[in-house]
Structures are given as C-alpha cells and as structure tokens.
Amino acid sequence: MLLEHYISELLYRYNCVMVPGLGAFLTQMKSAVIHKTTNAFYPPSKAISFNEQVVTNDGLLVSYMADAEKTSYEEMLAKVTDATAEWKSRLQKGEKLVLENIGELKLNDAGKIRFQPHHNINYLTSSFGLSSFVSVPVNREVLKEEVEAIEEKIPFVFTPEKRKTRSLRPYLKYAAVGLLAISLGLTGYRFINDGLGNQQLAIEEAQEQVTKRIQEATFFDVEPLELSAISLDVLTPKAKIIKKKNLPTHHIVAGAFRFRENANKKIRQLKRRGYNSTYIGTNRHGLHMVNYESYTDVDKALKALKAVKRSQSKDAWLLSVK
Template sequence: MVLEHYISELLYRYNCVMVPNFGAFLTQMKSAVIHSSTNAFYPPTKVVSFNEQVVTNDGLLVSYMADAEKVSYEDMLKKVADMTAEWKKRLQKGEKLRLENIGELSLNQAGKIQFQPHYNINYLTSSFGLSSFVSVPVTREVLKEEVETIEEKIPFVFTPEQRKTRSFRPYLKYAAVGLLAISLGLTGYRFINDNLGNQQLASEEAQEQVTKHIQEATFFDVEPLELPSISLDVLTVKPKADKKKNVRTHHVIAGAFRFRSNAEKKIRQLKRRGYNATYIGTNRHGLHMVNYDSYTDVDEALNALKAIKRTQSKDAWLLSTK
C-alpha cells in the first residue's frame, strides 16, 4: 500500500486531504505567470502546501483507500496509523521523506515539519494538457536597443566649416538659374515686340489697299439689267387620306408564352373550342402572344372580351394595334 499515491489522486478533486495523526495537504489556486527575464510562460496551477496542525480525521482519505483496497474502514484506519507512525520515526531520525508527485518533508532545527512541493504535477484539472514554455524574444526590440546604444556611443557632429560649404553651393545654383531666367525673359520680350511691330505694319498696308479699291469702285456707274418677268400658275394638290392607315385592329389576348411551341399548343386548343385563334408575334419582353380573335370594331372587341372573361378566362385582355 502506497499512501502518497492515494493522497495524490484526491488532490485533483479536493483542496484539502487530511492524513490522520499526521497533518493536512492543502492546495491553492495560482494564476498564470510570465517571467520577463526568461520569457517563460506558466499556465494556471494548484500550489500544494502542508499543515501539521490539522490532524483531525475527516474520513475522506481512509474511506477512499478502504474502497480501493476492498477492506473495512477500521482495518484501513489501523494501516494508515501504522504508516504515519513510520513517517514520524523517519523524520525524527533526520531523514527526508520524499512523497512521489507531492513534495519533500523534513524537520527543521525547531522540530517543525518543513514541506517543499514538487512542481512536476499540476493538480488543476482545468489546465490539463497545458505546459510551460519559453518564447523567443522579438528581434526588432533587440535591434532597436542596439541602434540606440550605437547612437549614444557615436554621436553625429557637424563642424561650422562643413555647414558653410554645403550651404553656399545651393545659393550659387539658385543665382545661376535666376540669371538664365532673366536673359530668356529679355530675349522673349524683344521677340514679341518685333512680331507685334511687323503685324501692325502688315495690318496698316492691308487697310490702305482695301480703302483704295473702295474709292476706285465708286467712280463707275453701272445700270442694272432689266430681266423679263415670268408668271407661274401653281396647282395645289391635297393628298387623299389613307383610310387603311387609321384602321386599328383589336386583339383579345389569350396569353403570352416564353416558348413558341407553347403558343402553338394554345392556338390548337382554342381552335378546338371554336375560336379563330392566331399567333400575333412577340411583345417587348420577348414573349409569344396568342389571341382568341381579332376585331376592327372596338365595340365588338369589347363585347367579345366581356364574354370571354365571363366564360373562359378572367386573365384575358385587349390589345389594340394599327
């Protein structure tokens, strides 16, 4: 019988496991931890501690062991008492009592039991499968620190001579550009003035020529030619009205179909019923239209539509075309 084995199993489910006449093993919740120096991440866990002052038997450990070993409660209680007595003797001799997956017990100089827990087992069931790991530090932070260190060791210094030399050259460049712009402006100004003068002279010469021709034309007296008069008799012919163009045809529509085959089928069906059904083409939506009959008299068409709506189909409607 291994007593620490049963204690370890109960620590997964309970926060306190009391060993009669010896002490109690306690667990306390601990949140996740991140160590900035080592970049290590630890999941939430239960920290195990020991209190030798709690020696009252609550029956949890003994009952659990009796059920597992298939013995009576009294027999198991006697076995646990013998085991704890052995533990105390070993501690009195100065030995360290190592409990697997729980921790290590020893006596200090004052005769009190000290406990050092083992961290290889996480008794928090909600953290099952989570283990600690070490993350690689981000490289860009390291490079940033190195650059800052280099800037502190090697500062950038500019002497007055360097600033004077570098600042004087741009002024020379700007001065050269300014002189070039001024020379081009003067040349362009002269060129424009010369062109304007030439245009003005040409305009004055043209005006003189036009005035001269007008003065010469006024010296001639030309009499107008007499033309014989002609009289025409115009016959006005009024076109005759085409009565056929004003005739409208009224169709009592039976339906519009997406496929021409369905329209032909509808025509055969209506003809069997005695109607003069025909195919009248497609509408603007590309549907094939079929009528019950066609009429030139609108009153006759309306009467036929009323009769068809009453006896055949309420969806019939009237279409008028030229």
Template sequence: MAIEHYISDLLYRYNCVVVPNFGAFLTQKTAARINDTTNTFFAPSKSIAFNEQLITNDGLLVSHIAQLEKITFETALLKIEGITKKWSQKLNAGEKLNIPRIGMLWTNTENKVQFQPSTDVNYLTSSFGLSSFNAIPVTREVLKEEVVALEEDIPFIISPEKRETTSFRPYLKYAAILLLALSTGLTAYRFYEKSSINEQIVRQDAQKEVTKQIQEATFFNTAPLELPKVTIDATASVAKNSARHHIVAGAFRIKANADRKIAALQQKGYNAAYYGTNAYGLHMVTYDRHSNAQEALNALREIKKTQSPDAWLLSEK
C-alpha cells in the first residue's frame, strides 16, 4: 500500500496531515510572486513543511485509507505503522527518503530530519491550471527616435545671455530654491505623518486579528516544535472512565468562553464537556467522547458535515 498517494490527496483539502509515529506534513498558502532576475511569474501556491514532533494519530489519514481500501481502522493503522517503520529505518541508516509528489527527507550530521518540498505539484486548488511563465522585457525606443529626428531637422543654437548688473534675478532664483525646499519638506512631513497614522491603524487591526485567532485557537506553524502532552485540569468535567476518544470542538483562552461553548453544544443535544487545558493554557471543549474508535470516527464525520469542519479527534493511549 502506497500511503504517499493518500497523503497527497489530503494535502489538497487540509493544512495538516499527520502520519502516525512518523511526523506531519503541513501546508501554508503563499502569494503570487515574480523573480526579478529571470522575469518569471509564479501563481499562488501552498508551501509544504515537515514537523517530526507531530506524531500523535488524529484519525484523519487512517480513516481516509480505511474508507478507500474498505478495511477496518485498526488494519489501516497497522499497515501505516509498518510502512513508517521502514521509512524511519532508512533515515536512521543515513539514506535519503524520496516521497513522490511531496518531497525528500534526510538526516543531517546532528541527526535532525531535514525536508526539501517537491515543486511538481501545486496543492492550492484555486490555482489549478496556472503554471509559471517567463516574460520578455519590453524596450521602447519610440521617444528616443523622435528626439533624434527633431534634432536633425531643427538644430539647437545656444547663445550667451547678457546679464544686467542691477537685475534681481539671482535673488529670485535663491528665493525660488528656498520656497521649493520648504514646500518639499512640508510635503514630506505630511506624508510621514500620514504613513505613521496608517501604520498605527494597521498594527491595531493586526493585533485584533491575532487576538481573534487565539480565541478561536487556530494555529499553524511550519517550524518543528516541542509539543508536550495535554495537561488535564483537576476540575475538569470529563468523566474518568474508559472513553479514550474525544471529539474536540475548540480551545479558548478565556474559561468563560469555553463554558458558553459547552452550554451551546448541550442545548443542541451533545454530551459536551470541559476536557482541560493544553500546553498553551487554552481551555479545550469536546462534543462527546467514546470508548470505541470506529464509533468516534462515525460521530466525527457527522459533526464535520453538520456542525463544524474544524472538529478533530483526540485519542488517548
């Protein structure tokens, strides 16, 4: 079973695809750009990164393979672990691991995993069919030719100017220069003041957007991070039973927001509860919890369709 095809399919739709016990491939949208040296235009795309710290199974890849291969969740997980074990052995042996349509992995002298993304595929669906192209610079010589022709027909004759000793022209020239300098300085100051005000407004808007993103607990970071295990609060309302699969609705910086989310989900008929706080101090809220993995996956698919596509599965070992 070639799991790289399934990983590639999921990268079109999701920003993070976790390969259990191996790592995670993450994508981030990059804007269109131009190479000034080669005059090459590139369409908007998704850049791929690899994080070897994200190894906890979130159920996305396993459930996708189980559904397409028509096998059980546990069987798909065993097949994936068998393949990733061979991948890890190859990297530990100092060999390069080439994953088609995704990129190449290898370890450096410090035994750190390095990743070079593939440029063959653009995973941004909105840029489908758009490829890079080179533009030829355009040199316009029309104006130069007209000036040369004009000089040939009407020669320019420069005659010396007769200056009067009592003329005020030198003083007018200096006054004009001084007036021009004052006007330029005033214009520059107004432009600087306007730019400073605009910059302050942009920073305030950016701060508001960052606060909103933190409240909604939407994270994306391509740099490898040390992600410790989630710490369960002693006052958490999650029952200490055999339920190991939790469907997470979101995480909130303020506890009151988490409580309001729980009340709203309970009004919709869900067995919502407070899970605890994670390593970032965010309060996690769950839709429900299950002891059976297949039941949890079925409930997760239904919630993604009817409630929120951002819901995800947290499975405890």
C-alpha cells in the first residue's frame, strides 16, 4: 500500500487531504508567473503546504483508499494508522521522509515537521498540458518622440522645391546605363570569339533587358513634379459630357511611370491594398503619375502621408495643386 500515491490522486480533486495522525496537505491556487530575469514562464498551478495541527480524521482519504482496494473502512483505517505511525517514527529518528510527487517531510530543531514541496507535478487540472518554458526576449523597435515631432512638421509646398530626403531609385537609370555598358563589353568579347553575328544578337538582348527594366521602373525625381490643371469628364453611355469635376488639392504620390499601362498596373495594386488610387496625369517630364489618396484637407493629407511612409513606401511625397 503506497499511502502517498492516494494522497497525490486526491490533491487533483480537493484542496485539503487529511492524513489521520500526521497532518493535512493543503493546496492553494497560484497564478501564472513570468520571471523577468530568466524570461521563464510558469503556468497557473496549485501550491502545496502541510499543516501538522490538523489531525482530525475527515474520512476522505480512508474512504477513497477503501473503495480503491475493495476493503472495509475499518480495515483501511487501521492500515493508514499503522503507516502514519511508521512515518512519525522515522521522522523522530531524524530521517527525511520523501513522498513521491508531493514533497519531503523532516523534523526541525524545534521538533516541528518541516515540509518542502516538489514542483514536478501541477495539480491544477485546468492547467493540464501547460508546462513551463523559457522564451527568447522580443526586441521591439521604439519610435522616439523626437522623430514623431519631426514627422508632424513635414513641409508641403505649392511650388516646386528641393526635397530633403534622397532615394536610391533615381540611380536606377544610371544602373541601367552601367548594365548596357557591361553588356557591350561582353559583346565585344563575343565578337572576337564568335563573330559579328553573335555580337549583334547580344547587343539586342541587352538593350531589350535594359528597356524592360526602365519601362517597369517607378521614378521618384529629386524635386516634386509639376502638374498642369486637370479635370475629369464624366461621360454618359452616349458619350455626352454631363459634368466636370476638379481633382482634390493634395495628392499622396505613389510614383511616376514612363508608360501608362505601368501606371494602370500600379493603380490596380494599390486598390487591392484598400487605397482609393487614381491616375493624376503627366508631369513636365512626360511621366504618368499615380497617387495613393487625394485630400482637400491638408491636415488629413499630412496624417495619411505619415501612415503611408511608415507602412508602404518611404519615397511617397505630398503634391499640392492650387
């Protein structure tokens, strides 16, 4: 008969398991704990304690054991009394009493029973399946208040002026020229080895690749791009002009494209992301411009620009038209 085995089973169901002649094992709900130093997480559990002052037999342990071993209550009470008497005798001799999955009992210098619980089993049934673990610290980027204050003061202009921020995208044109030069150099090498016919083929392939890259590129000039006055014509099915509507004043520019079809492709992409993107015309360089949104209220436009620069593209900028 393993008395501690039955005590352990009852600790799952009850907050107090009294052992006749020895004392009572008590449990108390303990909340989840996160250790800040080790980043260890401990789930909710039951904390076990022992009170040797509670010695009155409540019949719970004896009845449970009698039912489990198919014997009478009186016979089981006698067995439990003998077992606890043996435990107390061992404690009096200075031995340490180790109860599996429960804890350790030992007498202190004052002759009182000292209990040290084990933590290998969680007796809280609602935390079944939850084990302790150590988490890797999560480093979060904190946006400084100084940066936010600067972003709140982003200037918008009615006339073109130099932008303070610079982008790597304007250098795409130079990279294309460099690619063409490299291609020409490789073509010269082929000409020596393969003849004039292979050289001409290599040049055409290189030019085709460079042209494709430039056509699909989004251009952000170093200064805001000027727009001429633009109006939209709303047509009926019979192609009669019924109304003219001016575009809003402030545009959050998403890019400028050499070909209109690339601008339309960009508009479809932005609409799928939830933006009310539109085509806002061509600039003085003949590039087709596309916006994220348009606003008549400048405060709303600045707020929206701030959100776009954070979540979509740092190259977005505000174009204001009188």
